[in-house]
Amino acid sequence: MNPDLRDSPSVITLDGPAGVGKSTMARRLAASLGVAYLDTGAMYRTLGLGLGAGAADLSDGELRRRCAEYRFSLESCPSNPDSLCLFCNGRMVGDEIRTEKAGRLASLVARLPALREALQSVQRDMGRRWSLVAEGRDMGTRVFPEAQHKFFLDARPEVRAERRCRDLAQRGEAADKAAVLAAIRARDEQDRTRAVDPLRPAPDAHVIDTSDLTPDEVLQSLIHTVRAPAFSHLAADGSLRMVDVGGKGESERVARARGVVEMRAETLDLLRRRALPKGDVLTAAKIAGIMAAKRTWEMIPLCHPLSITYADLRFSIQDEPPAVILESEVRARGATGVEMEALFAVQTAAATIYDMAKAAQKDMIIRDVRLVYKAGGKSGEFTAPG
Numbered sequence: 554m555n556p557d558l559r560d561s562p563s564v565i566t567l568d569g570p571a572g573v574g575k576s577t578m579a580r581r582l583a584a585s586l587g588v589a590y591l592d593t594g595a596m597y598r599t600l601g602l603g604l605g606a607g608a609a610d611l612s613d614g615e616l617r618r619r620c621a622e623y624r625f626s627l628e629s630c631p632s633n634p635d636s637l638c639l640f641c642n643g644r645m646v647g648d649e650i651r652t653e654k655a656g657r658l659a660s661l662v663a664r665l666p667a668l669r670e671a672l673q674s675v676q677r678d679m680g681r682r683w684s685l686v687a688e689g690r691d692m693g694t695r696v697f698p699e700a701q702h703k704f705f706l707d708a709r710p711e712v713r714a715e716r717r718c719r720d721l722a723q724r725g726e727a728a729d730k731a732a733v734l735a736a737i738r739a740r741d742e743q744d745r746t747r748a749v750d751p752l753r754p755a756p757d758a759h760v761i762d763t764s765d766l767t768p769d770e771v772l773q774s775l776i777h778t779v780r781a782p783a784f785s786h787l788a789a790d791g792s793l794r795m796v797d798v799g800g801k802g803e804s805e806r807v808a809r810a811r812g813v814v815e816m817r818a819e820t821l822d823l824l825r826r827r828a829l830p831k832g833d834v835l836t837a838a839k840i841a842g843i844m845a846a847k848r849t850w851e852m853i854p855l856c857h858p859l860s861i862t863y864a865d866l867r868f869s870i871q872d873e874p875p876a877v878i879l880e881s882e883v884r885a886r887g888a889t890g891v892e893m894e895a896l897f898a899v900q901t902a903a904a905t906i907y908d909m910a911k912a913a914q915k916d917m918i919i920r921d922v923r924l925v926y927k928a929g930g931k932s933g934e935f936t937a938p939g
């Protein structure tokens with residue numbers, strides 16, 4: 554088990570309609586993250602088979618009492634003691650629930666609020682105890698609304714029918730594609746339109762249409778999202794947001810950035826002698842860099858407009874290897890730093906050098922653009938190593 558996830562249980566939810574490949578994905582995602590896999594459909598199937606269609610005629614009190622007779626738990630799998638499997642009353646839930654009949658009955662009992670509440674409470678308990686990839690229909694919307702990551706997998710009904718037929722064929726079972734498609738449509742209708750906890754994506758879920766993706770591509774996309782660091786520019790629903798700096802105090806800000814434009818000795822010689830056809834390269838680059846510093850906020854989406862008090866570019870010429878070294882310096886007084894301005898100034902000046910000299914050489918290389926120094930603000934001073 555992944556120690557990061559074991560220390561404080563965290564839950565990833567995976568919801569979606571029947572036949573979308575959720576189970577395979579949830580199992581593989583759980584295995585690659587080293588956490589447990591919770592198949593909540595298996596719980597509804599177990600109760601569907603156990604209670605039968607007659608469950609719908611029971612009073613809420615009687616239904617709750619009958620549900621309590623099914624004690625679900627996650628325990629070491631007999632085939633692999635390092636993973637957890639779903640058990641009911643001390644016996645592992647197995648393939649007996651994987652029939653069409655069990656699916657139909659599950660969908661039927663899943664409409665009963667008292668039964669859903671009983672299962673949801675057990676599922677929440679499991680989420681408090683274990684780090685999980687929880688798969689079902691209402692994991693992100695109802696059972697784990699505070700889950701760290703929520704996914705909703707979807708696919709066109711025809712694609713899901715095709716996949717289900719392939720699965721059945723692999724298991725040696727005959728499949729009538731039209732009947733499978735009709736069953737999938739009927740189950741969709743039942744799951745999406747039921748009064749309690751209908752199937753729908755949570756507002757903050759990542760919705761992935763898997764119709765034209767391979768299983769490996771879907772898994773990569775899930776893992777990529779889960780492993781991506783939480784940036785402050787990402788709001789809870791994954792959309793972009795500008796950081797509110799209104800409450801931050803103002804201070805003097807300074808930033809310096811550097812970059813290199815590598816070129817052949819002959820090109821450098823023409824530049825030095827101001828003999829390139831477009832004229833004085835470094836003067837043009839200096840003006841371009843200063844303008845870029847002043848307009849950075851217009852080009853970098855979440856950058857704040859700043860009142861710049863100083864911007865300049867310095868150049869030095871290096872003979873071995875032949876290159877122009879650029880250094881920008883930008884200053885402002887404000888609530889946010891000028892690092893982006895310094896970086897953007899160097900990059901624009903470097904691109905201008907390229908533009909001015911490209912008639913003489915096309916394969917100049919712009920490289921090593923980086924922040925070398927900054928001061929001011931809460932994070933204080935920074936000097937790049939080396």
Ligand code: DC
Nearest residue numbers: 593594595597659660663689690691
């Ligand atoms: O994923 P599955 O096919 O094993 O699910 C069987 C049925 O159980 C499905 O029709 C909807 C229902 N279900 C549900 O309502 N809520 C869940 N969290 C999981 C399954």
